[in-house]
Amino acid sequence: MSSGVSKRGFTFAAVTLVLVVVAAFLAWTPLRILYHRNMVLDSRSWYQEPRTLRGRFTPRWLRWRLAGRPDPGQQMQLGRAHEDALVAMGYFERRTYLYAGNDPHGIVDAVRHAPLKDPLYFFSFSPTGTVEILAQRDDFISIDKIVRANGGRR
Numbered sequence: 001m002s003s004g005v006s007k008r009g010f011t012f013a014a015v016t017l018v019l020v021v022v023a024a025f026l027a028w029t030p031l032r033i034l035y036h037r038n039m040v041l042d043s044r045s046w047y048q049e050p051r052t053l054r055g056r057f058t059p060r061w062l063r064w065r066l067a068g069r070p071d072p073g074q075q076m077q078l079g080r081a082h083e084d085a086l087v088a089m090g091y092f093e094r095r096t097y098l099y100a101g102n103d104p105h106g107i108v109d110a111v112r113h114a115p116l117k118d119p120l121y122f123f124s125f126s127p128t129g130t131v132e133i134l135a136q137r138d139d140f141i142s143i144d145k146i147v148r149a150n151g152g153r154r
Helices: 002-043 057-068 072-088 105-113 137-149
Strands: 092-096 124-127 130-137
Touching: 002 057, 002 072, 072 092, 092 137, 105 124, 105 130, 105 137, 130 137
Parallel strands: none
Antiparallel strands: 092 130, 124 130
């Protein structure tokens, strides 16, 4: 009788372990995306030493300290590394458009008011008349239409 109980216990433990591994596998990618998104978001705003004791117990302060108290230039480099990680994971995509002397702010305003899946996106303008857009991969269906409607092209 004790061998029947131990077999059932072993089977239950094995099934539980398999379910935990499957759940961890399914949750791993969304957690990585969330982590990298937060790091990109943090890299876009300058952070300085908090003046209050309460400010020293925020997650943002802890991340800033763990990153070695980076200055704004270093923060942008760290953010770029996290952007690259999101691109490598297939969550974000970078596309470059030529806006040929048109008002680039019209494109920015139109994208800002578009119904996008992820509100985290960035523009990088160059003096040569190109704009690089970093956005969630599925949002480029809308962004492509917006850029074309504002006189830009790929």
